Amino acid sequence: MNSVIPAISFQSVSKAYPSPRGPKGSTFLALDQVSFDIEQGEFFGLLGPNGAGKTTLISILAGLIRASGGRISVLGHDVARDYAQARRSVGVVPQELVFDPFFNVREALRFQSGYFGIGRNDDWIDELLENLGLTDKAGVNMRALSGGMKRRVLVAQALVHKPPVIVLDEPTAGVDVELRQTLWQFIAKLNKQGHTVLLTTHYLEEAEALCSRIAMLKTGRVVALNHTSELLKAASSNVLRFKVDSELPAELAAQARITGRIVQFPAHDAHAIERFLAAVRQAGLTAQDVEIRKADLEDVFLEVMTQNKDSVHGVGLA
Amino acid sequence: MKGWQTLLYKEVLRFWRVAFQTIAGPVLTAMLYLLIFGHALESHVKVYGQVSYTAFLVPGLAMMSLLQNAFANSSSSLIMSKVMGNLVFLMLTPLSYMNWFVAYVGAAVIRGLVVGLGVFAVSALFTDISFIAPLWILTFGVLGAALMGTLGLIAGLWAEKFDQLAAFQNFVVMPMTFLSGVFYSIHSLPPVWQTVSHLNPFFYMIDGFRYGFFGVSDVSPWLSLAVVGGALAAISAVAVALLRSGYKIRS
Numbered sequence: 372m373n374s375v376i377p378a379i380s381f382q383s384v385s386k387a388y389p390s391p392r393g394p395k396g397s398t399f400l401a402l403d404q405v406s407f408d409i410e411q412g413e414f415f416g417l418l419g420p421n422g423a424g425k426t427t428l429i430s431i432l433a434g435l436i437r438a439s440g441g442r443i444s445v446l447g448h449d450v451a452r453d454y455a456q457a458r459r460s461v462g463v464v465p466q467e468l469v470f471d472p473f474f475n476v477r478e479a480l481r482f483q484s485g486y487f488g489i490g491r492n493d494d495w496i497d498e499l500l501e502n503l504g505l506t507d508k509a510g511v512n513m514r515a516l517s518g519g520m521k522r523r524v525l526v527a528q529a530l531v532h533k534p535p536v537i538v539l540d541e542p543t544a545g546v547d548v549e550l551r552q553t554l555w556q557f558i559a560k561l562n563k564q565g566h567t568v569l570l571t572t573h574y575l576e577e578a579e580a581l582c583s584r585i586a587m588l589k590t591g592r593v594v595a596l597n598h599t600s601e602l603l604k605a606a607s608s609n610v611l612r613f614k615v616d617s618e619l620p621a622e623l624a625a626q627a628r629i630t631g632r633i634v635q636f637p638a639h640d641a642h643a644i645e646r647f648l649a650a651v652r653q654a655g656l657t658a659q660d661v662e663i664r665k666a667d668l669e670d671v672f673l674e675v676m677t678q679n680k681d682s683v684h685g686v687g688l689a
Numbered sequence: 690m691k692g693w694q695t696l697l698y699k700e701v702l703r704f705w706r707v708a709f710q711t712i713a714g715p716v717l718t719a720m721l722y723l724l725i726f727g728h729a730l731e732s733h734v735k736v737y738g739q740v741s742y743t744a745f746l747v748p749g750l751a752m753m754s755l756l757q758n759a760f761a762n763s764s765s766s767l768i769m770s771k772v773m774g775n776l777v778f779l780m781l782t783p784l785s786y787m788n789w790f791v792a793y794v795g796a797a798v799i800r801g802l803v804v805g806l807g808v809f810a811v812s813a814l815f816t817d818i819s820f821i822a823p824l825w826i827l828t829f830g831v832l833g834a835a836l837m838g839t840l841g842l843i844a845g846l847w848a849e850k851f852d853q854l855a856a857f858q859n860f861v862v863m864p865m866t867f868l869s870g871v872f873y874s875i876h877s878l879p880p881v882w883q884t885v886s887h888l889n890p891f892f893y894m895i896d897g898f899r900y901g902f903f904g905v906s907d908v909s910p911w912l913s914l915a916v917v918g919g920a921l922a923a924i925s926a927v928a929v930a931l932l933r934s935g936y937k938i939r940s
Contacts, residue, residue, distance in 0.1 A: 455783035485695025
């Protein structure tokens with residue numbers, strides 16, 4: 372579903388914090404002129420390494436912190452000037468696992484619903500509980516829930532006022548496979564019903580599977596913004612993957628992605644593959660379980676981050 | 690139910706869930722004061738000429754408990770939510786800063802009044818309590834609780850750690866309540882300390898409150914009403930301004 376009004380519009384958003392190491396009065400820019408729109412109905416991924424500014428951007432969107440410059444609007448409502456309407460339009464799942472220890476799950480959801488002025492919301496609360504596998508936990512105090520269950524309640528709290536825009540800040544960090552599947556099935560269903568979803572995650576296979584468009588942040592700036600399929604097309608088309616028993620020489624290791632014994636090289640063509648394998652042989656190593664696979668979003672992400680490896684946070688004087 | 694009503698209800702339920710600590714505990718403390726001081730001083734002290742010391746003590750203790758618990762309610766709720774991180778649930782909602790103010794102060798007033806009523810109910814077992822001007826009692830009870838609830842709101846916003854809040858409670862709230870005439874009429878003090886007591890707004894809260902019981906007080910109840918009302922208006926303006934600016938909440 373497309374519309375003239377974007378679901379979320381980031382316009383030259385900047386956030387400066389006092390610099391902990393610079394001279395007195397100096398600032399560093401956690402966000403530097405971030406601009407892009409998310410259309411209604413999109414499933415949008417916001418990716419970046421730790422400290423890139425993802426959570427800062429979401430916190431400004433949610434009204435938890437204030438931008439130093441620029442503006443954000445949700446369905447046309449400015450999050451600072453028209454905050455009440457903007458907050459009614461957005462449901463945010465925070466990254467931190469927080470809860471109120473005085474109440475049980477149903478009470479927490481009823482209160483959250485009531486803050487939005489919605490009374491008698493038990494039908495929707497029951498639906499949320501069922502879809503998130505929480506029905507048998509409705510009367511359980513929040514303190515007694517496991518980490519994964521608390522995460523589910525956070526998701527339910529964000530959705531309790533039926534927001535057209537859903538923001539998930541690393542919702543699957545440290546949770547088991549079952550919750551991930553339950554959560555993604557439910558969020559995908561809501562997306563199909565027309566809800567816009569903005570997702571930040573470090574699980575790039577999730578982003579690749581779910582997001583139709585992706586923005587990548589590094590040091591507070593947008594360094595890539597495109598449809599997921601276009602990003603994958605633009606990347607090296609193949610990856611050479613094998614295992615070795617010893618360390619690679621430094622010059623080879625610099626070009627590779629290494630995870631334990633697994634080594635992966637971006638390979639555009641057969642010559643590149645032959646060249647890498649020859650270099651490994653010359654180093655006195657044996658490549659085992661050799662395979663060539665299509666590049667995935669993780670390869671794209673690493674390529675983009677490598678291209679921008681010299682990018683540093685902007686600084687200024689307050 | 691509107692948003693602010695939900696927050697008010699949640700804040701009331703929060704202290705009610707731990708009523709043993711938030712209501713029964715303060716009532717018991719007040720009773721211990723009454724039994725010990727009343728027993729020790731009853732035969733030695735008469736106040737306002739004809740009022741027995743125990744009867745004089747009851748309104749002061751009730752008001753002291755009311756004030757301290759109104760402060761404790763808003764301040765402890767806010768600092769706990771800040772430290773545990775669950776304040777985010779409120780910050781994500783369309784509730785306005787005025788909604789926050791009304792709900793937090795409203796819950797503090799309710800807890801203060803419940804504790805005050807508890808002190809009266811138990812005190813009635815030990816001494817006769819007269820209510821000469823109930824409207825003054827209610828007026829000063831509500832205004833005092835609102836003032837302390839608002840002060841607690843400011844302290845809860847300002848404090849980043851529990852020990853900062855404890856310092857505020859121990860070095861500001863506690864001395865000002867104890868030195869406000871809970872246990873004595875300020876006419877029994879030397880002139881210098883009478884003058885100092887007149888600078889303490891807590892004195893006017895307790896003195897005006899006590900007027901409703903005995904029809905006599907150290908200063909006119911109208912003066913007390915003006916001071917307490919003025920202090921409440923001033924401190925409310927500060928609290929609302931802090932909430933509006935997102936002080937220590939929205940950076």
